[in-house]
Amino acid sequence: MNIVVCVKQIPDPETPASQFAVDEAAKRVIPAQGIAPVVNPYDPQATEAALRLKDAAGEGRITVVSLGADSARDAIKHALAMGADEGVLLSDPAFENIDSFQTAVALAKAIEKIGDCDLVLMGRAAADWDMGVAPQGVAELLGVPAVTIAKSMTADGSTLTVERVLDDGFQMVEVDLPAVVSISNEFGEPRYPQLRQIMLAAKKTVQVWSAEDLGLEAGETGEANRWLPLEALYIPTVESNVEIIEGDSPEEQAHTLALKLREAKLI
Amino acid sequence: MPGTLIIAESSGGAAAPVALELLAAARALAEQGGGAVSALAAGDAALGRTLIEHGADAVYLTPAGSLDAGFAETAAAAALATREAADADIVLMGQTSLGRDLAPLMAFRLGTAAAMDCMALTLADGRLRATRSCYGGNANAEVTWRGETQIATLKLKAWDALAPDAGRDGPVTAIEATGEQRVRVIATEAAEASGVRLEDADVVVSGGRGLGDPAAFGALEELARMLGGATGASRAACDLGWYPPSQQVGLTGKTVTPNLYIAVAISGASQHMAGMSGSKNIVAINRDPDANMVQVARFAVVEDYKKIVPALIEAIKKLD
Numbered sequence: 001m002n003i004v005v006c007v008k009q010i011p012d013p014e015t016p017a018s019q020f021a022v023d024e025a026a027k028r029v030i031p032a033q034g035i036a037p038v039v040n041p042y043d044p045q046a047t048e049a050a051l052r053l054k055d056a057a058g059e060g061r062i063t064v065v066s067l068g069a070d071s072a073r074d075a076i077k078h079a080l081a082m083g084a085d086e087g088v089l090l091s092d093p094a095f096e097n098i099d100s101f102q103t104a105v106a107l108a109k110a111i112e113k114i115g116d117c118d119l120v121l122m123g124r125a126a127a128d129w130d131m132g133v134a135p136q137g138v139a140e141l142l143g144v145p146a147v148t149i150a151k152s153m154t155a156d157g158s159t160l161t162v163e164r165v166l167d168d169g170f171q172m173v174e175v176d177l178p179a180v181v182s183i184s185n186e187f188g189e190p191r192y193p194q195l196r197q198i199m200l201a202a203k204k205t206v207q208v209w210s211a212e213d214l215g216l217e218a219g220e221t222g223e224a225n226r227w228l229p230l231e232a233l234y235i236p237t238v239e240s241n242v243e244i245i246e247g248d249s250p251e252e253q254a255h256t257l258a259l260k261l262r263e264a265k266l267i
Numbered sequence: 268m269p270g271t272l273i274i275a276e277s278s279g280g281a282a283a284p285v286a287l288e289l290l291a292a293a294r295a296l297a298e299q300g301g302g303a304v305s306a307l308a309a310g311d312a313a314l315g316r317t318l319i320e321h322g323a324d325a326v327y328l329t330p331a332g333s334l335d336a337g338f339a340e341t342a343a344a345a346a347l348a349t350r351e352a353a354d355a356d357i358v359l360m361g362q363t364s365l366g367r368d369l370a371p372l373m374a375f376r377l378g379t380a381a382a383m384d385c386m387a388l389t390l391a392d393g394r395l396r397a398t399r400s401c402y403g404g405n406a407n408a409e410v411t412w413r414g415e416t417q418i419a420t421l422k423l424k425a426w427d428a429l430a431p432d433a434g435r436d437g438p439v440t441a442i443e444a445t446g447e448q449r450v451r452v453i454a455t456e457a458a459e460a461s462g463v464r465l466e467d468a469d470v471v472v473s474g475g476r477g478l479g480d481p482a483a484f485g486a487l488e489e490l491a492r493m494l495g496g497a498t499g500a501s502r503a504a505c506d507l508g509w510y511p512p513s514q515q516v517g518l519t520g521k522t523v524t525p526n527l528y529i530a531v532a533i534s535g536a537s538q539h540m541a542g543m544s545g546s547k548n549i550v551a552i553n554r555d556p557d558a559n560m561v562q563v564a565r566f567a568v569v570e571d572y573k574k575i576v577p578a579l580i581e582a583i584k585k586l587d
């Protein structure tokens with residue numbers, strides 16, 4: 001089974017609010033000092049899912065694709081160190097500040113160029129823009145079905161059975177390959193790259209493709225051609241008027257809190 | 268003038284709360300100069316009637332089940348046909364299991380964008396502008412659309428439903444559409460629910476990783492029961508297997524807006540806040556005075572929860 005995994009490098013989503021800054025004029029996030037970018041947390045889970053399917057099938061090739069700046073090589077290397085076979089970096093000045101829709105177009109073109117792909121695995125959403133639209137987009141552009149927010153998955157020949165997480169429960173679905181599946185955090189922890197794997201990964205090839213290599217026209221890429229133009233970006237204000245409940249003992253604090261809540265008619 | 272189409276989900280034949288929120292959002296756009304409000308629903312004429320009373324000018328009905336979670340392909344066929352029939356250039360739906368799939372699927376089929384999880388909408392010169400949170404809740408983005416059709420999912424509970432008006436009237440018609448459903452739904456399993464539903468609760472007591480022990484949820488459940496509320500959890504607690512994911516509050520979990528939200532041993536990461544910052548009153552029980560949850564709370568007790576929660580249960584018992 002040949003699988004393509006899409007991984008994105010993003011600013012660490014656990015960056016504390018106090019260190020999170022925005023350049024409002026440029027409508028961009030200012031990278032926090034000393035906090036390195038990370039792989040979008042759902043994407044190593046997609047890599048993990050790919051590795052498990054390949055292990056179960058006993059054959060196949062896993063190609064990792066990332067669209068981003070040169071530093072996105074690290075996201076690819078991470079997946080290679082987990083055990084993926086080869087990488088493709090989609091890198092071009094024209095990809096700067098594009099949206100998830102344009103990204104889906106570029107990813108779909110790259111997957112077609114890679115060729116002979118049975119399954120595309122992605123994360124449920126990229127934790128920078130929190131959109132969660134690229135999986136449906138890549139599927140639609142490739143003309144295959146998408147199954148989103150997967151918790152677990154098994155393959156039987158060319159049929160995939162996927163357990164999905166819903167707002168209010170779970171759902172089992174079946175789909176014939178080729179297909180796109182997006183993975184959610186409920187899938188579980190991805191494996192941690194071992195030293196030997198990291199050394200092996202250094203020898204694996206990472207190709208670099210430009211917009212032109214993908215056959216993308218000038219009108220399709222670039223910030224100016226976003227499908228969802230960004231008009232403003234800012235940090236919302238939150239007020240703090242907290243009343244700290246003091247007391248000589250936990251019992252006294254609890255009693256004061258109960259009285260305050262009763263006074264405010266909250267209980 | 269082109270109008271707004273809302274995708275009205277329902278459950279057991281009755282309109283889902285989000286369907287009525289969508290109607291309120293669409294009516295607000297109509298008041299800003301937008302066109303007529305149409306609704307697509309999967310059900311019968313009674314459901315159609317409810318939607319008209321809550322703000323729809325016209326309702327299109329598709330067979331029951333065709334807007335269920337997992338059926339985005341079926342839903343997309345119906346929604347695309349309705350968009351044409353109703354002449355809508357704005358399509359709104361909820362940020363639900365269905366909406367997360369249907370919005371991007373429709374968008375790519377139409378060659379346009381979908382803005383996800385929007386919390387405010389305005390109309391200027393007939394074009395939509397949406398505010399949505401991003402970077403896990405750390406930033407807000409305002410977006411517009413390049414394509415003609417503007418698709419958005421709305422954050423749950425960000426709009427208040429309008430009161431029903433029995434005097435409103437409008438056509439309720441069937442819409443014919445068939446779409447290939449390549450994803451085969453084998454089984455849908457509802458999460459076990461006992462007591463008050465998290466989304467409907469007036470009081471929510473949530474626990475986080477700082478509980479250190481899944482058994483501690485027992486005391487939180489007792490507190491919630493005493494207050495007639497429901498129990499939630501942070502994702503860290505759910506990922507540890509301490510509490511079911513259906514009770515997770517936050518960006519990737521439930522959105523709750525209770526009158527009282529008691530956060531026990533939850534730090535208040537932006538992604539958690541995204542699901543509960545609409546709460547009217549927040550109480551933080553946390554031993555770290557600098558925790559974000561303490562900062563945003565109305566009342567905070569900075570102490571070990573193991574001492575405070577049992578004492579609070581006793582103190583509340585004594586109030587009555």
Ligand SMILES: Cc1cc2nc3c(=O)[nH]c(=O)nc-3n(C[C@H](O)[C@H](O)[C@H](O)COP(=O)(O)OP(=O)(O)OC[C@H]3O[C@@H](n4cnc5c(N)ncnc54)[C@H](O)[C@@H]3O)c2cc1C
Pocket residue numbers: 013014041127403474475476477478500501502503504515516517518519520531532533534535536537538539542552553554555558570571572573
């Ligand atoms: C893409 C993405 C989506 C996410 N979605 C969600 C989401 O939907 N919901 C969500 O909740 N999170 C979500 N997260 C995770 C989020 O970033 C935080 O990691 C998570 O909310 C932290 O959970 P917590 O507050 O329980 O744990 P921690 O951050 O570890 O906080 C534990 C708190 O407990 C306090 N504490 C410890 N011991 C005690 C004690 N004995 N008594 C009192 N207080 C104590 C500590 O002071 C601390 O404040 C998401 C993250 C990402 C990247």
Ligand SMILES: Nc1ncnc2c1ncn2[C@@H]1O[C@H](COP(=O)(O)O)[C@@H](O)[C@H]1O
Pocket residue numbers: 006007008009040042043046065066067068100103107121122123124125126127129130131132133134135
């Ligand atoms: N720049 C990118 N490079 C590679 N994969 C991406 C990129 N952007 C998005 N993806 C994939 O699409 C998923 C959802 O992204 P989004 O729709 O942007 O939230 C991510 O989890 C990735 O798997």
